[in-house]
């Protein structure tokens with residue numbers, strides 16, 4: 001069984017998944033950040049493969065992408081950095097990137113490399129479900145890899161059902177109509193959307209992402225879904241405060257609201 | 268017609284709609300409606316009356332006699348430069364704004380490189396009273412000042428794109444991000460035959476008025492519908508596809524697309540996509556694309572902001588691969604020189620983009636009896652700074668012929 005599916009069998013509450021960009025802030029930060037996140041107690045990690053034109057990302061992740069590329073990150077190197085990571089951690093690992101760098105590497109080869117590196121799932125925002133099913137699904141199946149699909153507040157009900165049917169692992173619920181790192185829409189709008197999805201009783205677990213940045217938004221998301229994904233806010237911490245274990249642990253505890261919020265007061 | 272998009276939005280391996288789910292509802296709405304709207308009588312009446320009375324169509328097909336004798340052949344210029352706002356771009360923006368209205372949209376966003384599409388979009392927004400936001404790379408804002416001022420006077424908000432090389436590709440990213448952030452009531456009025464399906468098909472169809480006119484105009488002037496060659500420049504491919512469209516099945520007409528070689532195809536400063544690129548996905552479309560070994564999109568370069576794009580539209584990519592369209596490329600300097608040649612011989616100052624198409628006239632040996640149509644996609648007002656700086660660098664007589 002895929003590690004993501006196994007994970008959700010045991011836990012369906014307050015799940016915290018953290019995104020960061022491979023090769024940021026430094027080229028060789030990747031493996032260290034993964035191990036520190038795991039020991040800080042996050043449930044899942046999303047590793048971004050940097051891309052020159054990240055269409056669905058806001059300024060913070062755009063910046064980490066361009067720094068990582070300048071640092072020399074690429075897929076081949078990332079897979080090399082991930083070698084052996086499974087000796088140290090057991091939580092699900094997900095890669096996130098856009099079509100072009102993956103197609104350039106070769107989708108089948110990519111799936112094979114993911115499998116040998118111990119990657120459990122992939123998120124490709126510009127790969128629509130239809131094209132995934134038609135062109136790539138068989139590679140994912142063979143290599144025991146989950147393609148995680150997204151829904152947004154504008155996704156029609158029948159399409160949400162369809163995506164739920166096609167999905168395994170979990171559904172990535174984009175919190176509002178926005179790119180990453182942008183907080184948009186009123187709490188009321190979000191609440192309506194979150195509870196609408198909750199009432200649909202999808203067969204897959206759901207994690208809410210985009211704009212989840214602090215204990216309040218994390219908690220709000222957890223009230224309606226299985227958990228949430230924090231990206232830009234963590235990438236910002238890496239950029240401003242560095243990547244040592246203490247900083248990372250403090251940020252994770254802050255998100256989980258276990259430490260004094262005022263230490264992280266937003267400016 | 269054999270050269271046609273299939274039901275899934277593909278031209279052979281190229282095309283499709285490689286978009287984030289957040290864009291899906293808007294793309295689906297357009298896909299489900301565009302053919303119905305294009306086939307609607309009311310729409311077509313309004314579209315052609317605006318093309319005629321507002322944009323000034325049909326654009327003349329001008330027999331350039333002095334240019335013809337200079338190159339010892341027969342050259343006709345399709346005068347898209349004489350359209351309102353000075354380029355072919357207005358054909359597309361009139362069509363799409365009517366579609367946006369029929370879809371009930373109230374706000375228009377667009378990307379622009381040379382500023383011609385931005386101006387053409389701001390113009391039709393003023394005409395229809397719709398709100399307008401134009402994304403333009405910061406570098407392009409600097410090199411195409413007059414067009415920025417025009418857009419502002421027309422009431423558009425011009426937002427600088429600050430990512431990447433700060434040119435057309437980055438402006439397109441920003442426009443798409445805006446659409447993700449504003450999914451309701453906003454219409455993305457794309458400026459070339461690029462982007463996710465159905466845009467490449469839609470834009471090609473709206474620009475096909477160019478070749479529809481060439482057919483009867485050439486018949487009137489020469490007694491024959493078919494020229495031997497049609498030559499057009501390529502940024503994303505809209506003026507080229509518009510010029511080729513009704514000739515695609517007329518095999519004996521040679522269709523030539525001219526890309527910008529920048530400082531030369533082996534200099535790292537070039538925009539000759541079909542020479543330097545390979546298959547990839549950009550801005551929602553699978554097409555030929557300039558990229559490095561890791562699949563990172565590389566920054567193109569051309570003196571001409573309108574050709575400074577790392578991809579070409581999927582339809583044109585397919586026509587190139589199947590051999591129906593021949594691709595050539597022209598450097599900055601060759602284009603500049605061609606602009607002065609046309610100016611001196613015919614009293615027409617062309618934009619830098621079609622100067623690339625014109626420059627091919629000096630590089631291919633045409634026969635005396637050949638009939639050649641060159642699409643003059645835009646006029647040179649916006650490029651005066653580049654022309655003057657070129658002029659100042661020349662010896663007194665070098666630009667005369």
Ligand SMILES: Cc1ncc(COP(=O)(O)O)c(C=O)c1O
Pocket residue numbers: 354355380381382383384458459460500501502503504505506507572573574618620621644645646
């Ligand atoms: C005058 C002119 N010609 C050509 C182009 C290139 O675009 P396309 O390839 O879509 O015709 C532009 C783009 O801005 C332009 O302004």
